[in-house]
Amino acid sequence: MGTIILGTGSCLPSRVMSNVELESIVDTSDEWIRTRTGIENRRIGGTGEKTYQLAASAARNALEMAQVDAEEIKLLVVGTVSSHMLMPSCACYVQNEIGAASAFAYDLNAACCGFLYGLDAGDRYVRTDTQSKVLIIGAETLSSRVNWQDRNTCILFGDGAGAAVLGHSDDSERKIIGTNHRSDGGLWDLLYMHNAPSQNPDLLVEDNPGAHIIMEGREIFKHAVKAMEEAIFGLFKKTGLSIDDVDVMIPHQANFRILNKLLERLEIPREKVVLNVMHYGNTSAASIPIALDEANRAGRIEPGSTVLFCSFGGGLTWGATLLSW
Ligand code: UT7
Numbered sequence: 200m201g202t203i204i205l206g207t208g209s210c211l212p213s214r215v216m217s218n219v220e221l222e223s224i225v226d227t228s229d230e231w232i233r234t235r236t237g238i239e240n241r242r243i244g245g246t247g248e249k250t251y252q253l254a255a256s257a258a259r260n261a262l263e264m265a266q267v268d269a270e271e272i273k274l275l276v277v278g279t280v281s282s283h284m285l286m287p288s289c290a291c292y293v294q295n296e297i298g299a300a301s302a303f304a305y306d307l308n309a310a311c312c313g314f315l316y317g318l319d320a321g322d323r324y325v326r327t328d329t330q331s332k333v334l335i336i337g338a339e340t341l342s343s344r345v346n347w348q349d350r351n352t353c354i355l356f357g358d359g360a361g362a363a364v365l366g367h368s369d370d371s372e373r374k375i376i377g378t379n380h381r382s383d384g385g386l387w388d389l390l391y392m393h394n395a396p397s398q399n400p401d402l403l404v405e406d407n408p409g410a411h412i413i414m415e416g417r418e419i420f421k422h423a424v425k426a427m428e429e430a431i432f433g434l435f436k437k438t439g440l441s442i443d444d445v446d447v448m449i450p451h452q453a454n455f456r457i458l459n460k461l462l463e464r465l466e467i468p469r470e471k472v473v474l475n476v477m478h479y480g481n482t483s484a485a486s487i488p489i490a491l492d493e494a495n496r497a498g499r500i501e502p503g504s505t506v507l508f509c510s511f512g513g514g515l516t517w518g519a520t521l522l523s524w
Pocket of ligand 1: 226227228231232235236311350351354414415416417418419420453454457481483511512513
């Protein structure tokens with residue numbers, strides 16, 4: 200008995216950008232990108248594919264699968280760091296697009312952990328109001344937030360959105376089993392993005408090169424593997440489960456090498472792990488719900504399956520979630 204996912208949805212921009220295309224933009228190669236990241240293609244938003252538009256489309260798909268009317272949604276959260284406006288929130292735009300007139304809506308800034316943190320908030324909301332339905336979305340257009348002259352970052356990221364509708368189940372076997380989330384603001388400068396320059400000269404931030412991603416790739420790599428491993432083993436300890444109990448693992452899709460190292464340490468069979476980083480690159484908060492929707496629609500998750508999510512991102516933020524489907 201607890202919170203379950205009633206339906207999932209996703210939406211990806213139609214434009215595919217290959218590694219070969221990137222060779223004409225920055226000094227890189229298809230071979231370098233494939234071997235260092237596992238990424239082959241990513242999607243790039245075009246006209247009519249702003250963050251909220253991708254998010255709204257993913258939300259409609261999730262609502263349709265859940266057979267829930269948009270007006271039934273009480274809470275609507277969008278995990279994003281790349282909305283087209285700072286205010287109003289992306290979530291308010293989505294609310295208006297899909298007609299979720301009864302919802303209160305807000306954005307959640309936790310970088311790549313936006314969807315998992317949102318799932319945590321949604322779970323707690325449903326548990327205190329079991330009649331309510333909640334919509335959690337991860338949506339990004341990071342193509343608008345990378346420096347296209349910086350080969351360290353522009354090759355990694357992509358655009359897309361994924362969504363999940365949450366509700367209560369009386370079935371004692373089905374619920375979000377537990378979460379183990381952490382943050383460390385002391386390491387903020389390993390991965391960050393500035394705001395627009397301050398209009399108050401006294402509050403100007405020095406060395407603001409513009410609102411695009413800046414990253415210490417190697418350091419992020421090391422922290423990512425260790426943090427996700429600790430979050431997962433911490434969650435097992437908390438819940439009394441082990442890696443053998445996991446039927447499907449859906450990690451944040453950042454980099455094939457990060458995931459390989461993590462999977463080695465977890466000793467989980469590869470066929471249990473959902474991977475799509477090669478097709479979409481790192482879509483930040485959208486990566487887990489996109490992979491979840493693809494796995495769900497492909498029939499990889501069955502009633503009663505134990506699903507493990509884990510993520511890591513700027514903040515730093517990281518965490519793991521276990522749910523019984
Ligand atoms: O959601 C979390 C978000 N962040 C991440 O997931 C990023 C985690 N980090 C990584 O995935 C890796 O650190 C990268 C893929 C970003 C970089 O791989 P690396 O093996 O750590 O490479 P490096 O940064 O140490 O760079 C090695 C070399 C450098 O050249 P020199 O100094 O050895 O001559 C870089 O300038 O590779 C060069 N390089 C590139 N070469 C071709 C960096 N980017 C590129 C590129 N194409 N795109």
